[in-house]
Amino acid sequence: MEYFTCLMDLAVHRGRLVPLFRRMDPPVTHLIYADDLLVFIQPSTEGLQTLAGIMEDLKSFSGLQMNRDKSRVYFSSRCSQKEERADVLGIARSDLPVRYLGVPLTVNYARDQDCHGLVEYVQRRVEGWQAAGLSFGGRIELIRSVISVVAHFWLQSILLPVATIRRVDRLCADFLWRGGMHAVSWEQLCRPRKEGGVGLRPLLEIREASALKLSWRFISGGSLWADWMHSRYVKQGNFWTCTPDNNHSVTFKTVLRHRGVFKSAIRRVMKDGSGTDLWRDPWIDRRSLLDIRGSPTHQEDRRGLTCSRIIRDGEWRPESYRYTEELGGFIMSAIIDPALPADRWIWEPTGASTGTGEFQFRSCYNLIRRTFPLCSDYEFVWCKGLARKTQLCVYKLLLGRLLTRDRLSSFGVPVPDPKCVLCCLEPESIKHIFFECNLAWQIWSEQSRVLGVCASGKCIGDIISVIRDSRGRGQDWFRTARVRLAASV
Numbered sequence: 001m002e003y004f005t006c007l008m009d010l011a012v013h014r015g016r017l018v019p020l021f022r023r024m025d026p027p028v029t030h031l032i033y034a035d036d037l038l039v040f041i042q043p044s045t046e047g048l049q050t051l052a053g054i055m056e057d058l059k060s061f062s063g064l065q066m067n068r069d070k071s072r073v074y075f076s077s078r079c080s081q082k083e084e085r086a087d088v089l090g091i092a093r094s095d096l097p098v099r100y101l102g103v104p105l106t107v108n109y110a111r112d113q114d115c116h117g118l119v120e121y122v123q124r125r126v127e128g129w130q131a132a133g134l135s136f137g138g139r140i141e142l143i144r145s146v147i148s149v150v151a152h153f154w155l156q157s158i159l160l161p162v163a164t165i166r167r168v169d170r171l172c173a174d175f176l177w178r179g180g181m182h183a184v185s186w187e188q189l190c191r192p193r194k195e196g197g198v199g200l201r202p203l204l205e206i207r208e209a210s211a212l213k214l215s216w217r218f219i220s221g222g223s224l225w226a227d228w229m230h231s232r233y234v235k236q237g238n239f240w241t242c243t244p245d246n247n248h249s250v251t252f253k254t255v256l257r258h259r260g261v262f263k264s265a266i267r268r269v270m271k272d273g274s275g276t277d278l279w280r281d282p283w284i285d286r287r288s289l290l291d292i293r294g295s296p297t298h299q300e301d302r303r304g305l306t307c308s309r310i311i312r313d314g315e316w317r318p319e320s321y322r323y324t325e326e327l328g329g330f331i332m333s334a335i336i337d338p339a340l341p342a343d344r345w346i347w348e349p350t351g352a353s354t355g356t357g358e359f360q361f362r363s364c365y366n367l368i369r370r371t372f373p374l375c376s377d378y379e380f381v382w383c384k385g386l387a388r389k390t391q392l393c394v395y396k397l398l399l400g401r402l403l404t405r406d407r408l409s410s411f412g413v414p415v416p417d418p419k420c421v422l423c424c425l426e427p428e429s430i431k432h433i434f435f436e437c438n439l440a441w442q443i444w445s446e447q448s449r450v451l452g453v454c455a456s457g458k459c460i461g462d463i464i465s466v467i468r469d470s471r472g473r474g475q476d477w478f479r480t481a482r483v484r485l486a487a488s489v
């Protein structure tokens, strides 16, 4: 493909191809990804004929041939004679947005209807699984390992509309509860296990973390995309003080929106300070001089002033810049590493050093996700050695969400006989069937005898407390007690 790149560059140089760019954008004529090729040119007849000629040259030189059935040409809405222009290339025309691997690529906010491909995919999968007679645990695993992964892929590429995410969530929740009553809300299920969920991740939070990942790619630079975005939107200004405006793309607005989060999660490490704006980049303990001192005077704020002004021979020399003397303490705390190839940002969310300083999706997700109080009772649910079905039964019991006959009637579900299914004497409730019924009493008595504690009570919390209070009997005993409790339920 290097031959193709040479031919394109030559055609641009001779003026036979005009790249798509405006003002000071760096001209990008084409992008190559694996065996896919995207070309961006002005659709003049001469330009299209030149491109067709280049494709023929490539074919005769390397044997690489364009698959015309899989290729598409897209024109802007202002372009006329689209069919005639498409015929020059011999490629079918299609309408924007471009779809790559099913994902719509658009500079505007993706609309719900643009993302119907994802909703259709989820719908197809859950309809196929419904006939498989899967357990509750099996359905959770499929959502986690298939649907969440595909949704994650989409979220890495575009900012999915909230409406689309809600529709995917609804399909997953209905599949999980087989279209029936939702005993536990989807929001509750999408929490970490220690916080009362089943460990699914909410797509809305994955969406936010994915947007932060994209922002990191922009901030850390070093890619064609980051350079292009910087040149188009930041220009000669500074990213950290850039004001959003209507000319900014959705992606850049998203990047700007996350500046506050980034200030708390990144740190500047300097080689010589030449790539760091002295006043505006947040290089002093996650703050900029502007944050600490307020606006500089006209004399202080000389354009292009970098931290190299106060670094000499790999050490801080704040006295070499007289206006920063009072900030000496702050400045000396910033890091200089002369071994680096250039100044760089390192990813270091508070209390979660990543070691390499590279972005980590997990720590980013933990940084932005909503947290809930930890509950140690859940360690009695997710203990090893238990079938998933048993774990989920204890989980629902802890939440008080098992569908006993009293709860079914309270939801308006017709229940012919409200009496306990075991003794047929008392009304069936969670409290009765698990703790008061004769059979339940016998089970807990037997467990009490084997474990050597009084493993009975009026609710699951009482029994958990008794077992936890006896934890001093050793790890093996505690593990056995947890399994016995769960198995009894």
Ligand SMILES: [Zn+2]
Pocket: 420, 421, 422, 423, 424, 425, 426, 432, 433, 436, 437, 438
């Ligand atoms: Zn009973």
